[in-house]
Amino acid sequence: MSGNSILFQKALLSSDIELLKTIPKSDLHNHAPLGSRLINFSKAIGKNIMPPPEFMTDIAEMNSYIINNLRAEIVNHYGFKTSLELAFRQAKEDGVQKLEMSVDCQFITLFDDKEIGLINLLKEIHLKEAPDIVYNPEIGLSRNLEISDAESWIFPCIESGYFKSIDLYGEELIKDAKLYRDIFKKAKNSKLKLKSHAGEFGTAESVRYTVETLELDEVQHGIAAAVSKEVMRWLRDNNIRLNVCPTSNIRLGRVEKIEKHPARILADNGVVITINSDDIMIFNQSVSDEYLNLFHSKLFSINDLEILRQNGFQ
Numbered sequence: 085m086s087g088n089s090i091l092f093q094k095a096l097l098s099s100d101i102e103l104l105k106t107i108p109k110s111d112l113h114n115h116a117p118l119g120s121r122l123i124n125f126s127k128a129i130g131k132n133i134m135p136p137p138e139f140m141t142d143i144a145e146m147n148s149y150i151i152n153n154l155r156a157e158i159v160n161h162y163g164f165k166t167s168l169e170l171a172f173r174q175a176k177e178d179g180v181q182k183l184e185m186s187v188d189c190q191f192i193t194l195f196d197d198k199e200i201g202l203i204n205l206l207k208e209i210h211l212k213e214a215p216d217i218v219y220n221p222e223i224g225l226s227r228n229l230e231i232s233d234a235e236s237w238i239f240p241c242i243e244s245g246y247f248k249s250i251d252l253y254g255e256e257l258i259k260d261a262k263l264y265r266d267i268f269k270k271a272k273n274s275k276l277k278l279k280s281h282a283g284e285f286g287t288a289e290s291v292r293y294t295v296e297t298l299e300l301d302e303v304q305h306g307i308a309a310a311v312s313k314e315v316m317r318w319l320r321d322n323n324i325r326l327n328v329c330p331t332s333n334i335r336l337g338r339v340e341k342i343e344k345h346p347a348r349i350l351a352d353n354g355v356v357i358t359i360n361s362d363d364i365m366i367f368n369q370s371v372s373d374e375y376l377n378l379f380h381s382k383l384f385s386i387n388d389l390e391i392l393r394q395n396g397f398q
């Protein structure tokens with residue numbers, strides 16, 4: 085067993101969050117402007133921001149919280165830059181060594197020189213705040229955007245050669261995945277890793293449908309697959325990893341409590357999963373917090389959690 089494995093287990097057994105933060109972890113499902121704690125963002129911009137409700141029913145309710153409480157503070161140069169700085173700082177402080185953090189393509193509209201401005205800012209902040217983190221820039225797009233807007237913003241980002249992966253998110257059930265085929269084809273031709281949210285609110289079949297339609301490499305969430313042996317077998321056989329975020333699923337009403345999280349069933353059926361943060365500004369749980377929660381819930385043994393930690397580096 086490696087030194088980090090031993091320390092990881094020691095940190096979990098003694099609930100030592102400070103030690104846990106020093107162990108290398110990955111965060112492969114993280115949406116950048118929301119990648120830091122709300123309290124830190126509030127302090128940095130000098131404004132009190134009302135915290136989100138403890139439980140929300142869906143992405144629409146979460147989006148309306150964001151629109152009413154966060155959007156004005158984030159969608160401007162200063163707020164956006166500050167939120168990115170804090171997100172890198174948060175990842176560094178939490179011992180995240182591999183970070184696939186997405187930035188929505190819509191943010192290029194904040195810059196006169198569009199995607200060039202966004203890319204230069206990301207490069208500058210990564211270098212300044214956390215140069216030791218292996219940061220794989222991810223470009224994101226929301227299903228809530230008009231497809232024509234989404235295409236006009238994301239195509240130049242894909243063509244830039246800077247982004248290493250793409251992720252589709254937003255309200256899962258409002259638009260068919262096939263509407264995004266052109267975007268994902270272009271991303272595939274440009275050698276980006278292909279990811280999409282699926283099976284967070286949809287069904288097991290929708291996970292498989294989204295993977296096949298967009299030729300995905302990985303799925304964000306994908307937890308609905310746990311009700312179908314057939315879909316789980318298919319995910320396992322096709323080596324499709326699911327980047328799971330337990331607290332997000334609970335706060336958005338998809339899972340009753342952590343003890344019942346389907347991550348256990350997925351792992352038991354040979355599906356490769358990783359543990360991630362999603363939106364720390366909304367859910368207030370770092371990757372280290374998530375591991376500790378899973379350990380306390382007894383959903384996974386200490387050895388299982390070490391396997392999940394290592395999955396993130398494969």
Ligand SMILES: [Zn+2]
Pocket residue numbers: 113114115253281304362
């Ligand atoms: Zn997400």
